[in-house]
Structure formats: C-alpha cells, structure tokens
Amino acid sequence: MSALLRQTSRRIRALLPILSSVTLVLIGLTPIGLPHFDNVAPAFALMAVFYWSIFRSDLMTMLGAFLIGLLLDLLSAGPLGLNALALVLVHELGMAQRKVFLGSSFLVNWAAFALVVGAVLPAGWAFVSLLHWRLLPTAPLLAQLLLSLTLYPAVYWLLSRLERRWLRASVTA
C-alpha cells in the first residue's frame, strides 16, 4: 500500500516541471496593467522551459515543451504554432548545452538565458512581421525582452526551490 502511495506521489511530482510551466503561462496571461508596458508580459514559458530542459530534461520532454507552447498560442491568440516552435528550439538549446550549465554558476546561466531570449524573441517578431508583411512596432518587443531578463532571476530562484523541495534525485520519469 505504502509502495503504491509512494509511487503515485512520485508520478505526481514528476509532472512538476510541466505543471509549473503551465502555471507560469497562466500568470503571464493575467491582465496586469503595468504602467508604460502596454500589456506586455515577460516570456515566462520560455524561462520555465529553459530552466527545466537544463536541470530536469528527463521530466521536461520535447513534447512537453511543444504542448506548453501550443497552450500559450491557443490562449494568447498569437499565430498558432509560433510559441510551440520557439519552445521546442529552446528545449533543444538547453538540452545541447546542459552539461555546460549543470556545473556552472547562476550568472553563466543568466547570460545564456539572455542569449536565448535575445535570439528567440526578435526572431519571433521578425517572423510575425513577415507573416503580416509589415514591420510591427518594436517597443513591445523591447519591453518584453527587458521584463524577461529582469524577472529571470526570480523565476530561476522559484523553480530551483521547487526542484530542491520536491524533485530530489529519486524522482525520475
């Protein structure tokens, strides 16, 4: 009985990376009226997928990243598939470099995140501009970049707390 209970608890905890990412997606969608930011939300989903694909890539699978992106696309009414594409790429980048990041300090991680977010968000902007065949305003893009970079440490701290508390090495996929 207790073995079954332990197994169930482990299964649920194994979902934590996905669940925390979905929660961050939903938080990113809440209509917070920050003055001067014109409804731009930080790229929370990107942060979560980046974090988990480095530290628990066994629990944040590529399909998971894809589905989180799809959820964000469906709920945010942006071009369907764009965030899915972006998050799959971010997952791949995180996976490819995870050996480098696992032993390094937070600052290195933050710098890497800056590179990733600095590549992915402008690429998305360029893509949507192409899709509509007109240059979209750059102010929201810059605001989103800035917000994402400044809030990453907070999200990193939160997710690493979650990981340490609930996902000790015992939990595997």
Next chain:
Amino acid sequence: MARRTGRSAWIAAPIRALLQRFAFLLLLASAVGLILLSRIDRPVVERSRAVVADIFEPILSAVAQPVSVVNAVIGWVDDILFVHEENFRLRTENARLLQWQEVARRLEQDNASLRRLLAAGPDLTNRFVTGRVIADGGGSFVRTALLNVGAKDGIKKGQAVIGEGGYVGRVAEVGYRASRILLLTDLNSRLPVMLQEGGHRAVLTGDNSPFPRLEYLSGAAKPAVGMHIVTSGDGGQFPAGIPVAEITSIDGGVRVRPLVDLGRLDFLRVMQFDETRVEAEDPTAVLPPLLPPASTQASTQASPPATPAPAPKKP
C-alpha cells in the same frame, strides 16, 4: 530503466538518439504546419482556441480577481500622484458640462416633440452583458483580451465591446463561457467610423501600436487634433455613434488615441445589438424623406447618407 545493461543498452542508445532527432524534426514540422493551418483554416483554429479558453476560464477567472485588486492599487497610487491636476481638470470640465446640460435639456424637449410629430417608434434600448477581462494577449504580437462571458450569456461574434468611456473592440471568438475580444489597436482590427463633426466616414485601422490610424478619410473632411471619432454603424454589427477615440496627430497620417485606457481593462460590456430590429424601427426606413433632394446636402450633419432612399410605400 537503470537495469538495462550490456547489449541492449549498447543497441538502445543509438536508436534512442535517432528517435530523439526524429521527434525533434517531427515537432518542428508540426509547429510549422500549425502556423500554415492557422493561415488557411481559420474556423478550425478559432474553434480550438474557444475550446481551450472555455477549459481554462475558471482558473483564469480565479486568478483575475486578485490581479484586479493589484491593478486597483496601482491605479490608486497613480491617482494620488496626480490628484491636484485631476481636480483642476475636473473643475473646468464640470463648468463646461453644466452649460451642456442646459443645451441637452432643450434638445431633449425638441427631440421628444419632433418624435411625436413623426410618430416615430421608441428609441432602441440596447441590452448589455457585462464580463470581466481574465487574460490579455500576453505577447507583443496581438492586442486581444479574454472575457469571462460567452455563448451561454448570449455573446455573438462581431458584437461591440464597450469600456469606461467608449468602444474597446469587438468579439472575435466565442466559446461557451469565454470569448475573445479583438481590441481596436490590434493589427487585424478594421472599424468603420466617422468624424463626430461632419459625419465623414473613415476606417480605423489598428497596427498594434497604442495609436491606431484613420484611413480612407474623404478629402472633404478636415480632421483636427482633439476631434472625436465615433462608430459609423456601417456593417450593421453595432449602432452608430459609440465614442471611439480622439485625434492626436494629423501630420503624416491621422492618428487617434482610444478614449478607453486599453492598458487597464477590467469590467467590459458587450452590446447586444439586433440589426433586424433597427431596420424595422428606424423611422427613416418606413417614412418618406421629409426634405426635397436639393436640400439634403445641408442636412448631412443630422443624418449621414448611409441608408439608401427607401420605398415610401409602407405605412
């Protein structure tokens, strides 16, 4: 998993790697496929968006309540900072409005007696459904909001959404309990409008910036900074005369500022407008024109030439 040893691991590793690569390419291809699909088959995409919005509506509604408190606090701090200027502005506005009140009373009487003369039907009373904004676009590519009312409340696609002060956007997708509003600043928003003074028609085109552009304005129109823009009612989705925006610049294309602060949306009203009732009750549709055609030009201000001259037969 860890028990896999020897030969099987030796074989499994390359296959795993291969599968991984295959999955990566497959997912990339699916994402690109979805992007193409959303360009081709809009109804399917809209349907799936509505379903997902319906599923997440309870969670988003629950989250939106504390958020609304946070917004109220932000707004409160903002108000405190500018209380003196606001007070001054309100005093001058109040003085002006008192004069207008007199004018309105007189016009109301005139209007009532003229309506009696014309035997016109009663004014249309629009029904409103109030909903709360539970999510916004969240990205930098769209200007939309999710409202926690849907088909079950009588929301239909295309209905006008009104905020504090005027037009906010129109309903773009309807789910059972949630619906999506396309804000007038969105790239895909095209709103038939007219200048309040003169009634010149134009189209208000969003471009994701906070200041939509006024396009297709007739050459005869003389836009000026501060002029107000209202809906023209063309297209029949909602009535004419809903306040929309104020002209902020006229050099290098006319740009306007929406009357509603779109950065701080909370409760919004969806206007239940029945087009068929208007056709039946619009006095101009059943009565012959009062003035001879020669003098209609002088009266364009009162009745913009939207409806074609109706057959003057019906009683």
